[in-house]
Amino acid sequence: MTILVLSSLLIIGLILLLAEVLFVPGTTVVGIFGLAVSLAGVAYAFLSFDAETAWWVTSVAVILNLAAIVYGFSSGVWNRFSLKSSMQGGTFDGRTDGLQLGMSGKTISDLKPIGKASFDDKVYEVKSENGFISVETEVTIIKIENNKILVK
Structure with a gap:
């Protein structure tokens, strides 16, 4: 025993x-x-x-x-529990390259005040200066800062 x-x-x-x-x-x-x-x-x-x-x-x-x-x-x-990949990208990763102040585009969704707009056949997330802007409205870029695009 x-x-x-x-x-x-x-x-x-x-x-x-x-x-x-x-x-x-x-x-x-x-x-x-x-x-x-x-x-x-x-x-x-x-x-x-x-x-x-x-x-x-x-x-x-x-x-x-x-x-x-x-x-x-x-x-x-x-090895099953270790991280094998790393995050790519960051705050200023060039998403707004090719955009300029005064550039015209068209909204593809309602801006309430944030939505989507198309500039040179590329879609960007934008913010309106004055609140609501309806879909298919012409907008102009008035400010680009830290990957944020402000339109009116």
Whole structure:
């Protein structure tokens, strides 16, 4: 019965440690619980067996737990959780290149006060200077600042 309890504690601790490293990395709760169960198994070995046997059990448990951690880090499981792409673009990424003050265009949606307008066959999001402007109305660019286009 003692060997069954000891092996159960050590195996459960090892499984929890592997689960932490492979399946739920970053939470540390499962890993700490697995380490605590493994340590409880080692303490149980010292209480139940002679010192030489307990040290053998301790060394085997340490080797298996370290092997589980090393395997977890070298298995590439962390690659599934890492960011592989970066965001492109930004605030001033050239969306308004080709537009000039005084340029004429036509609204393709109602401006309430923000909507869409077409300039040189390209569609831009614009803001009206005076509130509502209905669809298919001629507009003129009066200000371009920080990718914001103000029309009247």
